[in-house]
Amino acid sequence: MRIGIGRDLHRLERGRRLVLGGVVVSECVGCIAHSDGDCLVHGVIDAMLGAMAMPNIGVLFPDSCEKNRGRSSLSMLVEVAEIVAAKGYVLSNADAVIMLEQPKLSPFVGAMRHAIARSCGVGEGSIGIKATTAEGLGHIGESMAIEVVCVCLLKTLVLK
Numbered sequence: 758m759r760i761g762i763g764r765d766l767h768r769l770e771r772g773r774r775l776v777l778g779g780v781v782v783s784e785c786v787g788c789i790a791h792s793d794g795d796c797l798v799h800g801v802i803d804a805m806l807g808a809m810a811m812p813n814i815g816v817l818f819p820d821s822c823e824k825n826r827g828r829s830s831l832s833m834l835v836e837v838a839e840i841v842a843a844k845g846y847v848l849s850n851a852d853a854v855i856m857l858e859q860p861k862l863s864p865f866v867g868a869m870r871h872a873i874a875r876s877c878g879v880g881e882g883s884i885g886i887k888a889t890t891a892e893g894l895g896h897i898g899e900s901m902a903i904e905v906v907c908v909c910l911l912k913t914l915v916l917k
């Protein structure tokens with residue numbers, strides 16, 4: 758087994774769409790980013806790349822690359838899951854914490870788990886997602902930023 762950790766932070770700006778786990782959770786405030794800015798999926802990707810001792814998401818999907826402009830981060834996750842599989846591993850489980858002041862994310866968590874699990878080719882029981890606020894404190898509390906921390910475990914891929 759291999760363990761990995763990922764962490765991502767994005768500035769938030771009005772007039773943008775906020776995508777988390779492939780789910781649109783706000784049409785009012787969203788991440789400033791080159792891709793679709795899916796902070797949750799970026800955290801999952803970095804945890805998986807970290808578990809393989811590979812360079813982070815910015816090296817694999819550079820923001821200098823026009824191909825990645827506005828790109829769905831879930832499509833990057835599919836690619837990362839393929840890289841992990843090619844190296845003989847599969848996601849055992851991932852557990853992520855989203856730190857965001859608003860909106861409340863509980864109505865969206867099921868859809869996020871479903872989308873991330875499907876992109877990794879695993880069951881929803883392998884994907885844990887929790888959301889928490891910063892109680893009004895700091896950049897997250899003032900809705901200026903969103904942060905995600907994710908840990909994951911990869912296990913040896915057993916071919917059937």
Ligand code: MG
Binds near residue numbers: 766767794795796
């Ligand atoms: Mg990011």
